[in-house]
Amino acid sequence: MSQRAKKFWLVWDRLGTLFILFVVVLVFGILNPRIVQPSQLLTALTRSAVSGIAAAGMMYAICAGGFDLSVGSILSLTSCIIAVQLTSGRGTVVAVLAALAAAAVCGFVNGLLITKLKIQAFVATLATQLAFAGIALVYCSKAIQLTSKYNSQLKFLSTGTLFGFIPMPIVMLIAVYVISYIVYSKTPFGTRVRAIGSNEAAVRTTGIKVDRIMIEVFIVTAVTAALAGVLNTAQVSIGNPTLGEGFELDAITAVVLGGTSLSGGRGNVAGTLIGAIMVTFVKMGLNILGVGEAYQKMAIAIVLIFALTINGIKLIMQKEEK
Amino acid sequence: MSRRTGKNKPHIEFGDHGILYALIIFWVLLALTNENFRGVPFYQNILTRASLNAICGIGMTFAICSGDFDLSVASQVALNSVILTLLLPQLGIVPSIIFVLLVGTLLGSFNGFLIAKLRIPSFIATLGMQMAYRALAQMVNNTPVVVSDKLFKQIATYKILGLIPTAFLIMAILAVIGNIILRRTQLGRHTLAIGNSRSAAAISGISIAKTQILIYLMVGLFTACSSIMIVSYLGSSNYGMQTGLEFTVISSVVLGGTALSGGKGSIFNTIVAAVFLVTIRSAMDSFGVNSYWQKVIEGIILVIAFSITGVRALLRDFMVKRKARKELALQKAAA
Amino acid sequence: MKKVLSILLTAVLIFSLAACGGSNSSSSSAGPTSNQSSTEAAGNAAPEGYVIGASFYDLSNEYFQYMMEGVQNEAEAQGVTLKTHDQKNDENELVTGCQNLIDSGVDALIVSPCKPEVMGNIVESAHEKNIPVIILDIGDGGSDKDVIVVSDMYGGGQIAGKYCLDLLKENGVEGTEYAIIKCEESAVYAIQRGQGFENIMSGSGYTKVSELTANSDTTQAYSAMQDILASNPDIVAVFAENDNMALGASSAIDEAGKTGEILVFGFDGNESAVEAIKDGTLAGTIAQQPTEIGVLGIKLAIQRINGEELSYDNAGTKEIYAAVYLIDNTGERNDSYTAG
Numbered sequence: 001m002s003q004r005a006k007k008f009w010l011v012w013d014r015l016g017t018l019f020i021l022f023v024v025v026l027v028f029g030i031l032n033p034r035i036v037q038p039s040q041l042l043t044a045l046t047r048s049a050v051s052g053i054a055a056a057g058m059m060y061a062i063c064a065g066g067f068d069l070s071v072g073s074i075l076s077l078t079s080c081i082i083a084v085q086l087t088s089g090r091g092t093v094v095a096v097l098a099a100l101a102a103a104a105v106c107g108f109v110n111g112l113l114i115t116k117l118k119i120q121a122f123v124a125t126l127a128t129q130l131a132f133a134g135i136a137l138v139y140c141s142k143a144i145q146l147t148s149k150y151n152s153q154l155k156f157l158s159t160g161t162l163f164g165f166i167p168m169p170i171v172m173l174i175a176v177y178v179i180s181y182i183v184y185s186k187t188p189f190g191t192r193v194r195a196i197g198s199n200e201a202a203v204r205t206t207g208i209k210v211d212r213i214m215i216e217v218f219i220v221t222a223v224t225a226a227l228a229g230v231l232n233t234a235q236v237s238i239g240n241p242t243l244g245e246g247f248e249l250d251a252i253t254a255v256v257l258g259g260t261s262l263s264g265g266r267g268n269v270a271g272t273l274i275g276a277i278m279v280t281f282v283k284m285g286l287n288i289l290g291v292g293e294a295y296q297k298m299a300i301a302i303v304l305i306f307a308l309t310i311n312g313i314k315l316i317m318q319k320e321e322k
Numbered sequence: 323m324s325r326r327t328g329k330n331k332p333h334i335e336f337g338d339h340g341i342l343y344a345l346i347i348f349w350v351l352l353a354l355t356n357e358n359f360r361g362v363p364f365y366q367n368i369l370t371r372a373s374l375n376a377i378c379g380i381g382m383t384f385a386i387c388s389g390d391f392d393l394s395v396a397s398q399v400a401l402n403s404v405i406l407t408l409l410l411p412q413l414g415i416v417p418s419i420i421f422v423l424l425v426g427t428l429l430g431s432f433n434g435f436l437i438a439k440l441r442i443p444s445f446i447a448t449l450g451m452q453m454a455y456r457a458l459a460q461m462v463n464n465t466p467v468v469v470s471d472k473l474f475k476q477i478a479t480y481k482i483l484g485l486i487p488t489a490f491l492i493m494a495i496l497a498v499i500g501n502i503i504l505r506r507t508q509l510g511r512h513t514l515a516i517g518n519s520r521s522a523a524a525i526s527g528i529s530i531a532k533t534q535i536l537i538y539l540m541v542g543l544f545t546a547c548s549s550i551m552i553v554s555y556l557g558s559s560n561y562g563m564q565t566g567l568e569f570t571v572i573s574s575v576v577l578g579g580t581a582l583s584g585g586k587g588s589i590f591n592t593i594v595a596a597v598f599l600v601t602i603r604s605a606m607d608s609f610g611v612n613s614y615w616q617k618v619i620e621g622i623i624l625v626i627a628f629s630i631t632g633v634r635a636l637l638r639d640f641m642v643k644r645k646a647r648k649e650l651a652l653q654k655a656a657a
Numbered sequence: 658m659k660k661v662l663s664i665l666l667t668a669v670l671i672f673s674l675a676a677c678g679g680s681n682s683s684s685s686s687a688g689p690t691s692n693q694s695s696t697e698a699a700g701n702a703a704p705e706g707y708v709i710g711a712s713f714y715d716l717s718n719e720y721f722q723y724m725m726e727g728v729q730n731e732a733e734a735q736g737v738t739l740k741t742h743d744q745k746n747d748e749n750e751l752v753t754g755c756q757n758l759i760d761s762g763v764d765a766l767i768v769s770p771c772k773p774e775v776m777g778n779i780v781e782s783a784h785e786k787n788i789p790v791i792i793l794d795i796g797d798g799g800s801d802k803d804v805i806v807v808s809d810m811y812g813g814g815q816i817a818g819k820y821c822l823d824l825l826k827e828n829g830v831e832g833t834e835y836a837i838i839k840c841e842e843s844a845v846y847a848i849q850r851g852q853g854f855e856n857i858m859s860g861s862g863y864t865k866v867s868e869l870t871a872n873s874d875t876t877q878a879y880s881a882m883q884d885i886l887a888s889n890p891d892i893v894a895v896f897a898e899n900d901n902m903a904l905g906a907s908s909a910i911d912e913a914g915k916t917g918e919i920l921v922f923g924f925d926g927n928e929s930a931v932e933a934i935k936d937g938t939l940a941g942t943i944a945q946q947p948t949e950i951g952v953l954g955i956k957l958a959i960q961r962i963n964g965e966e967l968s969y970d971n972a973g974t975k976e977i978y979a980a981v982y983l984i985d986n987t988g989e990r991n992d993s994y995t996a997g
Contacts (some may be wrong), residue, residue: 040887043887050876059829069707071857074552119628127625130621135618137614137717138612141722143928145904145930145933148938155912159912226631235879237908237938238929249449262446263443284884294842295461297456297457298454301454301457302452304450305447305450308442309436309440313440316440465842466772466845468798479778479782557774557775561842562842562843563772604757613717613745614717616745
């Protein structure tokens with residue numbers, strides 16, 4: 001591979017996803033200028049907070065070489081816990097903390113299954129996806145509407161603003177990603193996660209407690225999913241045991257689009273954020289264009305495949321030079 | 323063979339039919355405790371139903387043996403089925419079936435192309451195609467289609483001599499074919515080799531790309547067979563059908579002992595595992611287990627079953643460590 | 658050996674859970690399992706000795722929970738043994754579960770099918786053994802069932818439309834734009850609800866400016882509503898084809914500060930929807946009568962087992978209509994609106 005190509009791929013690694021986002025925004029802007037109005041772009045940003053927050057945590061799981069298919073069920077469970085607690089008279093803070101605590105337990109369970117029982121992440125979280133969904137249903141069999149009596153404080157997370165103009169969801173999103181960036185690049189935890197993802201066996205020989213870190217990773221994933229659930233519940237004002245169905249796909253898509261390698265070891269914090277924004281933006285744009293159900297699905301699939309094809313070309317070119 | 327060529331020997335314990343014994347014991351236990359499990363029709367239903375998934379599982383076993391999987395099979399079934407039900411009244415049974423098999427092969431090959439040539443990781447490639455094929459199915463026909471051809475519907479429901487379900491028989495034949503491919507052809511050997519160690523396989527001259535395309539082609543083909551059986555069983559098609567099928571099939575394969583990391587696998591065990599999973603559902607229904615708890619239980623059962631290898635590994639670890647400690651103690655005593 | 662152990666563990670798990678009374682969720686006392694016989698009503702109802710199998714679309718859904726309650730209560734009252742089954746919204750479960758019920762020798766089969774198009778096979782199989790098939794709601798998929806009790810989806814949408822027009826007039830609203838939020842296309846029966854609403858609204862000079870699908874998902878409906886508002890800020894009404902979506906949409910409208918300015922209507926009559934109505938964020942919903950439909954199901958089943966001819970509302974299609982009714986903005990039932 002020529003020097004110029006090498007440079008190109010280096011730049012692409014850092015900015016590729018951003019470039020694709022620009023292209024996407026451009027295309028939609030041409031199709032319907034209303035989509036790229038500032039207020040609309042702000043809406044897209046706000047709307048991407050839910051999947052974005054969960055994707056931030058999911059990145060760690062994928063970086064460590066696994067993934068978490070149960071985040072959708074965790075989100076549903078979170079929503080149910082908040083609704084039940086609020087309508088039983090508990091305060092908002094208590095409800096949210098209870099939900100986050102429950103999610104941490106779920107993450108802990110996931111981690112245990114994967115490290116102590118040595119079940120592969122894919123099948124372990126497949127199983128817990130079922131189990132947690134069932135628990136959500138047992139806990140709360142019908143949807144619970146959070147009327148104005150209960151949701152006034154919670155609503156702030158969805159409609160409130162910081163400094164008078166930054167929507168809270170974006171604040172949450174940025175906060176999560178800033179923390180994630182610091183953790184990923186500046187803390188031993190981040191380094192170790194990456195190391196485990198690259199070569200778990202080697203890390204084990206150094207005496208680092210790999211199992212403990214993996215459990216922590218899955219707790220992180222679960223708690224971010226719960227945070228996303230808190231925001232989601234605030235937005236729709238309803239506790240619903242099926243709220244998170246299919247959600248794991250959104251989170252994983254965002255992470256992968258962002259450039260995090262599925263084989264582990266290389267995460268991309270900023271890329272994950274951009275990936276989440278891109279998916280949300282495409283869906284929003286298609287809605288505004290009035291595109292039908294089938295074509296929306298096809299569009300997302302094409303975006304995904306397109307982004308990965310480029311990645312694939314890069315791999316091929318890198319392989320060739322070897 | 324392996325000594326001559328130096329290729330990796332697929333280390334499947336051919337005597338490892340633990341899950342078959344487990345299934346039989348399970349059935350006996352259920353028969354003793356639940357009247358449903360004492361009637362022949364009940365078992366016929368279980369076998370028929372399991373066969374539908376198991377056929378797809380044959381192909382999926384190949385994919386997982388090579389260290390990859392295919393998340394798009396549910397959508398492939400949807401697309402195949404919609405096309406099939408539209409063609410049946412026009413072309414008749416045999417031409418329609420042939421056409422659908424071709425379509426399935428095409429879909430599988432396309433997946434293989436993405437994964438082998440464009441180097442897209444199988445998880446994401448098939449995740450994306452899952453959406454695409456589903457969308458295609460919806461574009462082809464967005465309303466349910468009912469099959470009126472009685473003969474076609476017999477394919478999955480007829481019982482030979484009133485006893486053996488045709489679906490089971492067809493599945494068994496396909497399983498034998500699949501097994502022959504896995505154990506006795508070059509494709510099968512290469513599949514297992516790639517699963518064992520991709521770099522080692524590449525070094526020994528195996529064309530990974532070609533093998534992968536063939537693997538996914540087979541997944542597509544067997545999935546198409548599965549689609550035909552499913553349409554016969556349901557008597558209809560609907561673009562939204564069979565969601566979640568990929569997870570049932572993958573669960574069957576993994577439950578059957580084929581490791582997700584690849585390198586070893588058994589089609590026979592996949593089939594038995596598929597039957598086992600259907601048995602669990604039927605058992606829970608027969609015992610009137612609350613539907614919410616059914617989800618929880620299924621999750622727990624999957625965990626228990628999947629953790630067997632892990633528990634084995636833990637035990638092995640423990641035994642090895644114990645042995646090492648003993649030897650160390652002996653050495654110290656001798657010194 | 659290890660696998661055998663795990664299987665035994667599994668079996669023990671299932672048995673213990675079943676033993677601990679893990680019966681199907683419902684407040685009704687008749688616990689439906691294949692081992693138990695139903696608890697008799699206080700000796701008055703003549704024990705029929707009949708066994709009826711009932712299979713439901715998805716028991717994690719409020720609507721079908723009510724339907725099962727109706728079935729269970731009536732079965733208990735009539736002294737029939739009931740075997741229930743949950744399809745969990747899976748067409749394979751539908752076929753297998755019904756086939757199992759047929760094979761276990763039920764005298765009648767009641768089904769509320771998640772995918773009506775597969776009923777053809779099931780009905781044929783049941784009729785081979787002279788088992789009558791009563792379909793409750795959703796659809797019959799063109800099968801040769803004995804009877805179907807069907808809620809008027811289209812009419813329900815029309816009722817919502819008529820009520821909407823009245824409310825708009827009452828509030829002196831001048832705008833004429835409205836939107837519809839739809840279920841996924843494969844829900845062919847729910848789609849009729851929106852068509853009914855459109856029939857009335859567009860028939861009165863209103864314009865449908867947007868029709869988006871939210872796949873029956875609350876969050877998608879929330880987003881869809883925001884997108885609809887972005888391009889059509891002047892709409893005056895929104896109809897969502899089920900309550901889950903309606904509540905997501907109403908939340909979006911609430912956040913935009915337009916509660917009351919834009920009327921939101923749902924369909925299903927869920928508890929959560931009624932709460933929202935009382936809270937002022939939802940203008941109305943159309944309720945079906947799942948419990949009554951369930952009760953009717955048992956009655957019809959018993960009639961057919963006894964060999965009686967049924968009296969249909971539409972003999973040609975063997976339909977019996979179950980009324981749907983409006984829950985208006987007071988949160989109470991309002992029978993002054995009818996379909997048509």
